[in-house]
Structures are given as C-alpha cells and as structure tokens.
Amino acid sequence: MVTPARVVIALCLVAPFVAMLWVGSYAKTDPVFIGIPFFYWYQMLWVLLSTVLTMIAYKLWQRDQRARRDASKGGAAQ
Template structure:
C-alpha cells in the first residue's frame, strides 16, 4: 500500500469517525448565530466531507495515471 492510498483512506474514514463519535458533539453550546453546536457541527462536516472526498478522488486519479504510465506515484514506489 502506497502512502498516497493511505491518505485517500484517511480522507474517506475521517468523516465517519467524526460523526460516529457522538459524545464529542452532543451538546448545545457553543451556539453559532443562534444554532446549537449539535446542528452546526454536523453541517460543517457536510462541507468538510465534500472537500475530503474531492481530495481523495483527485489523489486516486493521480495514482491511477501514475500506474498506467509506469511512473511511481509521488510519496511512494509503485507496487
């Protein structure tokens, strides 16, 4: 497994860990523009998840292109 694939995996797993760890955000304070923490934290993760998924997709494309051309991907040798 190359380092680039590890980063891809972390990008895709991070939102799941953040949302499954309910105890970290099951509270009302601090509020943001009148919205309890519980709600704005989840909505923030929608944006973060989108960005992380986009990063993972771009890294995957880069990795696949590198494998097709036979060049090692940045950050690791070809398998």
Template sequence: MSDASDVTKAAVVTPVRVVIAICLIAPFVAMLWVGSYAKTDPVFIGIPFFYWYQMLWVLISTALTVTAYQLWERDQRARKARSTTGGAQR
C-alpha cells in the same frame, strides 16, 4: 496468469492510498463519535453546536471526498504510466 499479477499490483499499500483512506474514513469517525458533539454550546449565529457541527462536516466531507478522488485519479494515471513504460520496478 496476468490476472494474478494485476491483483498483486492492486494490493500495494502506498502513502497516497493511506491518505485516501484517511480522507474517506475521517467523516465517519467524526459523525459516529456522537459524545464529542452532543452539546448545545457554543452557539453559532443562534444554531446549537450539535447542528452546526454536523452541517460543517457536510462541507468537510465534500472537500475530503473530492481530495480523495483527485489523489486516486493521479495515482492511477501514474501507475498506468509506469506500467506502459515498463518502469514498474519496486
């Protein structure tokens, strides 16, 4: 029976989890929407927009993934602290 309650607790949607989801989904949306960056102008240091936009998203994706991971770890620590103190009231 405790397994069922653990599943119920894990399925809670919180604002932090929504931010985590947005951080992880944003790079996919940006890269799958090819029409938004399938052009050559503006050129940045001689590199067409198509290429430097994608390379910029490599850096942005890294930052967003790190942010999502840190938010997830903080959320898990807070949930564990609430469950050990018995303060899991909603």
C-alpha cells in the same frame, strides 16, 4: 500495494465517518454559532468538510491510477 497517497485517501474517506459516529464528542448545545446549537452546526460543517475530503481523495486516486498506468506502459515497452 500500500502507498502514502493511498493512506491519505483512506484517511480522507474515513475521517467523516469517525467524526459522525463519535456522537459523544458533539452531543452538546454550546458553543452556539449564530443562534444554532453546536450539535447542528457541527454536523453541517462536516457535510462541507466531507465534500472537500472526498474531492481530495478522488483527485489523489486519479493521480495514483495515472501513475500506475504510466508505470505499467513504461515497463511493458522495455
């Protein structure tokens, strides 16, 4: 079943892949950040962003599973 939470989970998990596979968007040296060319700091930024997005997806998944479990218990008791 497709729910809004599952759509957000999918977007959180797919975004890093799209960002990293679209090399043409970051295959350049400018702008430089503290002496590091864009190509490198962009990828390092996505390491951090991927961690945050994966944590968000995990928490949403836990909440979704808990809600499904509670809904099935409530339906079975009636």
